[in-house]
Amino acid sequence: MLNSSIYCPGESSLHRANPLTKSTGLFTVVVTSFLLPPPALWVVSAIILLIGLACGVGGSVIWRYVLLSLPFTLAVFVFHGAILPRSDMQPVLGWLHYSLTGLEHASLVGGRISLILASSLLFVSTTAPATLLRALDAARWPPGLSFLLASPLLLLDQFTGRARAISDAQQTRGLSVDGSPWRRLQALRMLLVPLLTSALADAQERSHVLTARGFRALPYRTVIDPPADTRFQRFLRWSLAVFMAMETAFMVLR
Amino acid sequence: MSAITKTYFDTKVLALIAVAIVINIVGGQFNDLLRLPIFLDSIGTILVAVLAGPIAGAITGIFTNVIIGLIFAPVAAAFAPVALVIGLVAGLLARAGWFRTIWQTVISGVVIAAALTVVAVPIRIYIFGGVTGSGADFFVAYFSSVGQTLVSSVAFTVFGSNVADKVLSALLVWGLVRQLPERLTAGYDYLKFSKAAA
Amino acid sequence: MIEVIDLHVGFASSDVLKGVSLRVAQGERLAILGGNGSGKSTLAGWLAGWFSGGTHRLTAGGCLWNGKPWDDYTLVERAATVQLVGQFPAQHISGRAFTVAEEIAFGPENLGLPHEEIVTRRDETLAACHLEHLAGRDPFTLSGGEQQRLVIASALALRPKLMILDEPFSNLDPEARSHTLSVLNALPADVSVIIMDTNPDTVLGWANRLFVLHEGKISEFGNIRATLFDPTVIATIGLPAVTRCFLEIERGSGSAENLSRDNLPLTFVEAAAILRRSRSA
Numbered sequence: 001m002l003n004s005s006i007y008c009p010g011e012s013s014l015h016r017a018n019p020l021t022k023s024t025g026l027f028t029v030v031v032t033s034f035l036l037p038p039p040a041l042w043v044v045s046a047i048i049l050l051i052g053l054a055c056g057v058g059g060s061v062i063w064r065y066v067l068l069s070l071p072f073t074l075a076v077f078v079f080h081g082a083i084l085p086r087s088d089m090q091p092v093l094g095w096l097h098y099s100l101t102g103l104e105h106a107s108l109v110g111g112r113i114s115l116i117l118a119s120s121l122l123f124v125s126t127t128a129p130a131t132l133l134r135a136l137d138a139a140r141w142p143p144g145l146s147f148l149l150a151s152p153l154l155l156l157d158q159f160t161g162r163a164r165a166i167s168d169a170q171q172t173r174g175l176s177v178d179g180s181p182w183r184r185l186q187a188l189r190m191l192l193v194p195l196l197t198s199a200l201a202d203a204q205e206r207s208h209v210l211t212a213r214g215f216r217a218l219p220y221r222t223v224i225d226p227p228a229d230t231r232f233q234r235f236l237r238w239s240l241a242v243f244m245a246m247e248t249a250f251m252v253l254r
Numbered sequence: 255m256s257a258i259t260k261t262y263f264d265t266k267v268l269a270l271i272a273v274a275i276v277i278n279i280v281g282g283q284f285n286d287l288l289r290l291p292i293f294l295d296s297i298g299t300i301l302v303a304v305l306a307g308p309i310a311g312a313i314t315g316i317f318t319n320v321i322i323g324l325i326f327a328p329v330a331a332a333f334a335p336v337a338l339v340i341g342l343v344a345g346l347l348a349r350a351g352w353f354r355t356i357w358q359t360v361i362s363g364v365v366i367a368a369a370l371t372v373v374a375v376p377i378r379i380y381i382f383g384g385v386t387g388s389g390a391d392f393f394v395a396y397f398s399s400v401g402q403t404l405v406s407s408v409a410f411t412v413f414g415s416n417v418a419d420k421v422l423s424a425l426l427v428w429g430l431v432r433q434l435p436e437r438l439t440a441g442y443d444y445l446k447f448s449k450a451a452a
Numbered sequence: 453m454i455e456v457i458d459l460h461v462g463f464a465s466s467d468v469l470k471g472v473s474l475r476v477a478q479g480e481r482l483a484i485l486g487g488n489g490s491g492k493s494t495l496a497g498w499l500a501g502w503f504s505g506g507t508h509r510l511t512a513g514g515c516l517w518n519g520k521p522w523d524d525y526t527l528v529e530r531a532a533t534v535q536l537v538g539q540f541p542a543q544h545i546s547g548r549a550f551t552v553a554e555e556i557a558f559g560p561e562n563l564g565l566p567h568e569e570i571v572t573r574r575d576e577t578l579a580a581c582h583l584e585h586l587a588g589r590d591p592f593t594l595s596g597g598e599q600q601r602l603v604i605a606s607a608l609a610l611r612p613k614l615m616i617l618d619e620p621f622s623n624l625d626p627e628a629r630s631h632t633l634s635v636l637n638a639l640p641a642d643v644s645v646i647i648m649d650t651n652p653d654t655v656l657g658w659a660n661r662l663f664v665l666h667e668g669k670i671s672e673f674g675n676i677r678a679t680l681f682d683p684t685v686i687a688t689i690g691l692p693a694v695t696r697c698f699l700e701i702e703r704g705s706g707s708a709e710n711l712s713r714d715n716l717p718l719t720f721v722e723a724a725a726i727l728r729r730s731r732s733a
Contacts, residue, residue, distance in 0.1 A: 206269045
């Protein structure tokens with residue numbers, strides 16, 4: 001299971017870059033992936049994985065990349081290459097057929113997902129969530145936005161533990177998790193209702209605490225250690241934004 | 255109240271959305287235990303939609319997928335529009351009073367599943383080529399090989415795998431909000447639309 | 453300072469507070485004792501201005517800070533004036549900070565204070581609440597007592613003029629309890645502090661004034677001793693543990709001193725003094 005956070009601490013220049021620059025870069029790659037031909041998509045994916053290696057996060061990025069993209073890539077090649085009926089289906093052996101246009105399409109779709117996946121993994125593995133949020137606050141995005149990204153990340157472990165405690169407690173009291181689907185549905189209710197009720201109590205109390213600590217009392221907040229930013233990075237972000245706008249215009253007008 | 259800023263969302267709703275996102279992510283954990291053929295990944299979204307309306311529901315959906323993308327599987331972020339539609343449609347149905355009785359809620363679940371199919375199909379086909387790399391691909395493959403078009407194969411699969419989940423999730427939320435004490439629901443504006451007429 | 457005038461508050465069906473009046477001056481240390489369901493948390497919330505938004509129904513009376521209701525102050529002004537520390541510390545952690553240091557800075561950052569000011573406040577409160585060694589930890593991984601001190605620190609970093617603590621000792625082990633008490637003892641003298649609690653033991657020797665909240669009504673009987681030895685209070689709250697223990701011993705032995713409600717010991721220090729005197733006599 002992929003049940004641990006993807007972020008790997010490090011000191012590479014990618015780790016130190018401003019999260020806003022990195023996310024602009026990520027968006028640029030995603031937009032560009034809709035313009036590149038299949039071979040380029042696979043080549044750029046490989047380059048991104050190599051950058052990951054150079055930044056010291058290669059192991060984790062490549063492992064997750066393989067785990068997440070392999071089933072999809074196989075499925076897309078088999079489905080488009082051999083199953084979905086197309087006009088250029090050629091027999092290979094017995095009932096097995098293949099389609100060249102289907103394989104080309106699979107390579108395009110698979111390559112695009114591969115590139116988006118590789119670059120997203122590179123972004124999240126080199127960006128600590130806390131740094132990303134400080135960058136958003138420092139850029140004066142609404143405080144509510146960074147709260148919605150931070151709070152679930154912080155509460156996740158607590159609620160996972162709570163869910164486990166509820167299921168242990170209910171099973172000790174004789175709740176059966178086996179039996180007919182109807183009984184298991186009843187069990188689901190017995191598990192979910194306490195979890196949801198406690199979540200609502202938390203939300204109610206926390207909203208008071210947040211307001212009392214001045215959360216959203218002003219439209220912006222001071223950030224005491226904002227992530228480093230440079231004139232070059234600001235220039236880069238603007239250039240990438242213009243580039244993305246041009247790409248989008250090209251795709252629409254094409 | 256003389257607050258300096260006028261914000262669209264009350265902080266109360268914001269705190270609710272945050273825990274609802276966690277419920278969406280943790281909900282699947284119970285599913286591992288009970289082995290039911292459903293996802294349980296939008297109970298929090300539907301709960302927010304019923305308590306605080308379509309916009310709050312939509313935001314819960316989007317952020318759930320963005321956060322799953324940030325920590326587990328980046329691909330989930332591509333389906334954020336689907337999660338958005340679940341919250342939006344559930345909120346609109348709640349506003350229209352379709353979470354009042356058990357049968358209305360069942361129908362609401364079916365409508366949510368239908369609405370999400372409309373958004374999920376183009377994403378699945380255009381970005382993912384109609385497959386996901388999961389077990390559901392066998393259904394898509396089966397429907398296409400018996401002569402369905404790609405669009406209808408994917409649509410059948412998406413709707414079929416979601417309808418039971420959305421109906422059950424809607425029913426769970428319906429059952430929950432009926433029994434919540436006043437202390438926990440005070441201040442959520444939308445709940446009045448789902449109260450059964452006495 | 454804060455003034456509560458004939459406060460009646462309730463949910464739709466019944467009133468929780470039935471005419472509470474109270475006046476707290478600057479720097480006072482106040483304890484309000486009451487059993488479960490006596491309305492302590494509701495009163496705490498109203499004192500802090502938490503419930504003015506409509507969660508609870510106000511039937512009569514109100515709560516004034518320097519002559520004006522909380523609704524007349526901005527959220528920034530309120531945050532810098534009053535802070536409430538609740539009974540369950542985990543619910544009072546903002547859920548926005550990844551470390552203890554960030555959690556403490558959260559409030560001052562929200563108020564848009566200058567950079568240096570926030571850093572100073574953060575470091576001072578870290579030290580005042582004995583949290584320096586935990587500065588880099590995830591708030592949700594702390595123990596209950598540590599979370600309690602963190603919530604107090606986060607409140608203090610806003611430099612409030614009134615601090616309200618709702619049963620701050622109830623979920624703590626003895627060691628964490630004494631840690632919290634030492635933090636409370638070191639609070640700035642010009643800050644008014646109100647503690648809500650179910651039993652008198654932890655607040656005796658700390659509070660200047662003692663109130664009892666019972667079935668939604670508040671009473672003060674002159675001084676602390678008069679309050680504690682009032683028969684109705686003994687019936688609902690009980691005597692302090694030290695006093696109870698002392699009376700138990702006295703019954704058996706008979707003492708050199710004539711003990712009455714004016715000199716019965718309330719705290720360990722007082723009990724020790726009496727014992728020492730009776731031994732030397």
